[in-house]
Amino acid sequence: MSTPQPPMPQTAAPNWQAAPGSSYPTYTSPIPVVRTHLGHALASEWTKIRSVRSTMWTLGVFVLLVVGIGLAAAALVAANSADGGVGDENPLSLGFFGLLLGSMCIITLGVLTTASEYGTGMIRTTMTACPSRGRVLAAKAIVFFSVAFVVTLAASLVVALADVSMLDAREPTGQEWLKGTVGISLYIALLGLLSLVVGSIIRHSAGAITIMIGVLLAPLVIALFMFSESLQDLQQALFEYSIPNQLSVFYSQSLSSSGPSGWDPLWIMLVVTAAAFAAAYALLEKRDV
Known part of the structure; x- marks a missing residue:
C-alpha cells in the first residue's frame, strides 16, 4: 500500500501574475510613444538608398555616361562641321545619346531599390518595422523618384549648357x-520608377533588370x-512608341514622322507607371514576404 505524499507547499505567484492592474503604478517609460507616419518611412528609405554602395556606383556611371557622351558628341560635331554648329537643329539634342545609355543605370538602380531586399531577406525586417506595406512601397517610390530626377536634371543641364556654348x-x-x-x-x-515597381512584382533583381532592358530596347530592335x-x-x-523614340521627342527629333509628340511621352509613361504601381500594391498586400 503506497504512502500518501504530503501536499506541495504553495508558493507566492510572481508579481506580474499577482493581481490585475499595473504592478508599477508610478513608472513612466522615458521612450516616447509616437504614432508612425509616412515621414518615418521616408527617412528609413533615404537612409537605405544613400548608405549602399550600389547607389553611388550606378549614379556615378550614369553621370559619367550622360556628361561624357554629351560633351564628346558636341566636340565631335564642332570639329567636323564646316560652320562648327548644327544649323537650325536643336543644339540640346546631342544630349540624347548619353541619356539613352545612362537610362540603363537608372533602370538598374530602380530594380535594386526593391528587389535586392527580397534577395537578402531585409524585406522581412522592413515589413516588421513598418507593417503598412503600401506605405513602404510609397516611401521607396518617393525617395527613388526624387533622387533620380535631381541627378538626371543636374546632368542634363550641364550637358545642355556645355553644348550650347561649344x-x-x-x-x-x-520650350x-x-x-x-x-x-x-x-x-x-x-522610367526608373517603373523599374522599381517591376522589381517589387518580380522580386528578383536579375530577372527584373532583364525585363526592363528588354522594354527599353526590344521594340526598336x-x-x-x-x-x-x-x-x-x-x-x-513599335518605332513610334519605343522608348528611344519617345526620348527623342523631348528634343523635337522624333525617329518617326508620326506618333507621340510634344509632352505625350511623359503622359504615356505616367499612365503605364501608375498602372504597374497599382498592380504591385495589390500583389504586395496579398503575397507573403
Missing part, C-alpha cells in the same frame, strides 16, 4: 530648354527586322 548654333527656345532638361528628367525618373509588308503597321507602332 556649338555655333541658334539659342534654344524656352526647348524646358523639355530638354525638366521634361527629359521627369521621363527618365518615371524587333521593328528593324520586320521586312514583310503585312507587318508595316506593327513596325510603325
